[in-house]
Amino acid sequence: MLKILINPDPILRQKAKPVTNFDDKKLQKLIPEMIETMQKSDGVGLAAPQIGESIRLAVVTYRKKTIVLINPEIIKRSLLKEWGEEGCLSVPTIYGDVKRHKKITVNYIDAQGKKQCLQAFGMLARIIQHEVDHLDGILFIDKAKKLFTLTPHESND
Numbered sequence: 001m002l003k004i005l006i007n008p009d010p011i012l013r014q015k016a017k018p019v020t021n022f023d024d025k026k027l028q029k030l031i032p033e034m035i036e037t038m039q040k041s042d043g044v045g046l047a048a049p050q051i052g053e054s055i056r057l058a059v060v061t062y063r064k065k066t067i068v069l070i071n072p073e074i075i076k077r078s079l080l081k082e083w084g085e086e087g088c089l090s091v092p093t094i095y096g097d098v099k100r101h102k103k104i105t106v107n108y109i110d111a112q113g114k115k116q117c118l119q120a121f122g123m124l125a126r127i128i129q130h131e132v133d134h135l136d137g138i139l140f141i142d143k144a145k146k147l148f149t150l151t152p153h154e155s156n157d
């Protein structure tokens, strides 16, 4: 499992660089490691800057499916926006309501190096917008209406 950087780590604030070599060995090793790290942390998304790699790569999980997004680009955004609660593995115990576009269209490269285009609604659209923000050095706490803290229960049983 990879180590997740915690806010205010400066890497989380950098604009990540596009991936240029899709069969790079390091990249192909990183993808399954990021998926494993996301799953073991009970996250629904993880962006490469969160594990210390400032590259435009994110993994997302939705309805038991995992999506690998390389160089994701949101090319269409609905006018309609909605508020929803968010948290982040890099901002532990803090949650807040963030306004996001209800529907987006995103172009990206998949783990096989193929171009993909995805239309996403609701929760999936929200997760993708959150992850693309990470690639631009933006955290949900920058956009949240009000933040609140939920401390995990102290007992471990």
Ligand SMILES: [Zn+2]
Binding pocket: 087, 088, 089, 090, 130, 134
């Ligand atoms: Zn996050």
